[in-house]
Amino acid sequence: MSTVSGLDLDLLREVEQFIYREARLADEHDYDGWEALWTDDAIYWVPARTSGGDPDPTQHVSILYDNRSRIRTRIKQLKTGKRHAQTPQSNLRRLVTNVELLGQDRDDLVVGANFLVAESRERGTTLWAGRYEYRLRRTEEGLQMAGKKVMLVDNDRPLYTLAFLI
Secondary structure, three states: OOOOOOEEEEHHHHHHHHHHHHHHHHHHHHHHHHHHOOOEEEEEEOOOOOOOOOOOOOOOOOEEEEEHHHHHHHHHHHOOOOOHHHOOOOEEEEEEEEEEEEEEEEEEEEEEEEEEEEEEEEOOOEEEEEEEEEEEEEEOOOOEEEEEEEOOOOOOOOOOOOOOOO
């Protein structure tokens, strides 16, 4: 284990590689690969607002709030090729940066990262920016996502259809 000022650099590198792989799978529409990254109790959340604290997703409107079953349903819909908002599929490429090990909560490693997604469609190119907060858990398969929270920079404004994996 290599460390710098108490930071486990091997763990950080492993986490970065996981996050980069998750981004690539989403960008390349590898839905089966992306879905395999989730734990059975996972939550995928895109809050509608992040200013003024952390809203309770069970009490406030969210852009997206999926449990594992809903993630599976979302993937099935995307794989049909008949989801109007993704016909044809968006061309996507994301940059993920500023990956930080933020702490641990029970069995989950809490990780933060900034992102910028370029989405190309007939209407032109839309940029989606924000911050990811991951809850990663070590399983027999390796690291998996027990949670992913996506805090969009402009989540308090009207948004284009968010029909791809953010």
